[in-house]
Amino acid sequence: MATGINKQKIVSAIFSKGKKIPQGEVTTLPVMEQVIYSICREGTCAELADKAYKSLAEGFFDWNEVRVSSTREIEDCLHGMSRPIERATRIIQFLQELFETTYSFEMEFLHKKGVKQATKHLSRYQAANDYLGAWVTQRSLGGHAIPLDSPTLRITKRLGLVDKSQEETAEIRGSLEHLIPKAKGAEFTDAISQIAVEFCHDSNPRCPTCPLVSECQYGKARLKPVKKSPKAKPGAK
Template identity: 30%
Template sequence: MAAEPTLKASDKQGISKKLIPLLKKQHGSATPKLELPVLETILFAICLENHSVDDAQELFDRLKHSFCDLNEMRVSSITELVEVIGDDPEAEHRALRIRSLLQYVFESSFSYDLEQFIRKTQDQAQKFLNKIPHLSHFVHQFTLLQVLGAHVIPADADINQLAVWFGFTSVKSGEEKASDSLKSSVRKSEAALFFYLLRAASSDEKLMKKVIKEIEYSEGENFDLMDAPTRYTNLLAGKASKKKPVAKTTKVAAKTTKKATKKTTGKTAKKTVKKAIPPKPATNKPTKKTAAKTVKKKVVKAKKKTTPTKKSKKK
């Protein structure tokens, strides 16, 4: 397994500058303008996680039209919300997050107004979001990005896979680590653009099938960020990455060391076996014991013979 990528922020930003034009060319440069109240922005973030922007917008609109208002949405059951969400492997999780969000906001203020959120600092806003049950890290980050314009890059499971394949983060790192690594890869002014480009790319089913296939081929090894632009261009052209993941040779080195240790241990084992042959003197011990036994038997017999002769003399 290759080590965690340890590139400097300046190196990451240099690669990002090369990737952004390529992503723009493939997926467009339009950044959606969401002019929503704070609470609805959080609802939209729940819809956007592991969804394209278009699918998220469709789900968001469907939720709003299926219920009279947010209060009716709040008092609905998880089953009712799942029916509205429709065919989605994460339908129950989304439904739980929606209801938990609305329930928490209503119980804390008896209203659905969160506009005071805008006046909070990033730390204060993060603490507030942490109090809401079941919200994911992605929802937190998207809300901070969209409402406060914070320097963050939200990363869900799909964006995390893309970040792994580019080489921004390691194969075994989670979404939070991917988010932190992506954040240091761009300046604050480019954060929103970079996020939406990653969202668009990670929503491309054809592209992601190839990405996932190459991640599986890597067998747990990390990818080299320095050649990410070239690999991305080749992937779009239908060419498989010829370059293997980072530190693939370490695995071979590990195998050779194992073989070497096996050979050396085999030789030492043979030597120890030769030395471990029991010496001949060890066989003399039982003969001494048998000799001692025979001596004792002779002594006993001699006593038995002498005792009757003494008795006959007295008579």
């Protein structure tokens, strides 16, 4: 694992070499919409999530129409994304639960609860998971949280920002939140997931063209030439 100073260098490289992702309207989405967006965003990059969210927000009359639509209809908006059935099911499930408990499609009341209580409230929804809570905390509730999906975990471990043996999400998030300033949390999340989608694939990562290769332990090890063992001389025993 990288030392503290090295980790800071890696973080600086992510900000200086990673692609700057325009924040667009995502930063201003209300809490409820941010929940839907997070379901689109987990495991992918901003570009794909933006398309899927736009398709949902503009392709239906309102959120109630999304709620009463079939999984298949929602899936059509998630074109090109992984696990579309699961995402579509969670979106409908979340809207249904919200509607049954509040008879509305808004969650601005969470701003009054304070970050800790608001995150706790969100976690009670069946469709919620750790990523969703951290995403909404980071983007809407004004808290410091780094959402961890599998691409973020993969790349932070390969870079050496997180110890390979660390498995607990809370522990990993704690280490990353300690390293990344709150004001840079969203930028970190966007930059890291863009690199994961473009270069740091699960199998066969594109290390030779990755902008972070000079900081990446895993990438450097992959690119090291394999030493050939000397050929045995003829007749030698």
